Amino acid sequence: MKRTLVAGSLLLGSIALGMLGVFAGGPSDVESARRGLVGAPDEWASRAVWACDQRKLVIVEGVRPDERIPPDKAQQVADVLMDLMRFCNEEITVRIGMNQMMTVAANGRVYENYVPGGPLPIVKASFGEPTPRELSIWKAELDKLVAEGDRLFHSDEIGGNGVACAMCHPNASNTHPETYPKFQTQLKKVALLRDMVNWCILNPLEGKELPPDDPRMQALEAYILAQRSGKPLDVGKH
Numbered sequence: 001m002k003r004t005l006v007a008g009s010l011l012l013g014s015i016a017l018g019m020l021g022v023f024a025g026g027p028s029d030v031e032s033a034r035r036g037l038v039g040a041p042d043e044w045a046s047r048a049v050w051a052c053d054q055r056k057l058v059i060v061e062g063v064r065p066d067e068r069i070p071p072d073k074a075q076q077v078a079d080v081l082m083d084l085m086r087f088c089n090e091e092i093t094v095r096i097g098m099n100q101m102m103t104v105a106a107n108g109r110v111y112e113n114y115v116p117g118g119p120l121p122i123v124k125a126s127f128g129e130p131t132p133r134e135l136s137i138w139k140a141e142l143d144k145l146v147a148e149g150d151r152l153f154h155s156d157e158i159g160g161n162g163v164a165c166a167m168c169h170p171n172a173s174n175t176h177p178e179t180y181p182k183f184q185t186q187l188k189k190v191a192l193l194r195d196m197v198n199w200c201i202l203n204p205l206e207g208k209e210l211p212p213d214d215p216r217m218q219a220l221e222a223y224i225l226a227q228r229s230g231k232p233l234d235v236g237k238h
Contacts, residue, residue, distance in 0.1 A: 045061070045062060045063060045064040045065070046059050046060060046061050046062070046063065046065075046095075047059070047060050047063040047064065047065050047067065047069060048060075048065075049069070049077050049081070051081040051084065051085065053085075053088070055089075055090065055091045055092070056081055056084040056085070056091075056092050056093075056094075057092070057093045057094070058077045058080050058081060058093075058094045058095075058096065059093065059094070059095045059096070060073060060077060060096050061095065061096060061097050061098045062098045073096075076096065077096070079116050080094050080096070080102070080116055083116040083117055087106075087120065087122055090106055090107070090122055091106070092104060092105070092106040092120070092122070093105045093106070094114065101113060102114040102115070104120055104121065106120060106121055106122045107121065107122055109121040109122075142222070142226075145218065145219050145222045146219075146222045146223050146226045148215075148216075148219040148222075148223075149218075149219035149220045149221070149222045149223025149224070149226075150223050152165075152216055152219055152220055152223075153165045153166050153169075153172065153220060153223055153224075154166040156205075158201055158205065158207050158210070158216060159201065159204075159205030159206055159207040160205065160206040160207050160208075161205065161206045163204060163205050163206075164205075165200065165205070165220075168200075168204065171227055172223060172224045172227035172228070173227075175193075175196075175224050175227075175228075176228070176237070177193045177221075177224050177225050177228055178228055178231045178232065178233050178234055178235075179234050179235065179236065179237040179238070180192055180193040180196070180235070181235060181236070182235065182236045182237065182238065183236075184196060184199070186199055186203075187199060193221060193224065193225075194210075194212055194217055194221060197210075197217065197220055197221070197224075198210060198217075
């Protein structure tokens with residue numbers, strides 16, 4: 001009797017944990033609960049793939065979460081995700097059924113028999129056509145970052161000996177960011193622009209290396225790139 005109660009408790013606990021995933025922000029379908037059951041049939045199994053914006057989701061039926069998606073099916077998933085980027089600001093879920101029929105859920109509406117490139121139950125976003133207000137905001141943010149890079153480039157605070165970047169490179173001259181990546185003899189390897197910036201900070205400026213995600217490095221890169229705006233890319237040129 002005790003064993004029966006324990007087994008029942010474990011089963012209910014498994015179901016509860018599966019359902020918790022649904023209500024706590026996991027995949028919003030019953031499969032997420034069913035996957036908690038040992039021996040779930042293949043038609044219940046599904047694997048989810050997110051787009052890079054974390055707003056588009058493709059659920060592939062018949063593929064378990066621990067399985068690799070077959071190449072043809074993986075390409076189909078990629079094609080769907082890329083097509084959904086037409087609707088850049090929308091949150092969309094596409095389910096590819098075992099019968100290959102694709103169902104779309106967006107904005108509380110469902111659309112069946114979806115074909116990539118075809119219609120969806122949402123209004124197409126003006127991707128690539130930002131509003132004047134958006135352009136103004138984006139420019140202001142960029143200008144702020146470039147201005148900070150300009151300040152740092154002309155300051156001695158990132159070095160240790162009083163020398164500033166601009167003393168050798170007025171207005172970021174002779175930095176040629178459009179030529180990176182390229183082999184740098186000083187580093188004895190192929191370098192990115194940030195690698196060379198750090199080399200200069202460590203050596204002529206006698207400062208401390210900046211991590212790639214340091215806001216100061218991002219500002220310096222933004223300033224240097226802005227100074228060469230309009231120059232064509234010429235990767236590897238010396």
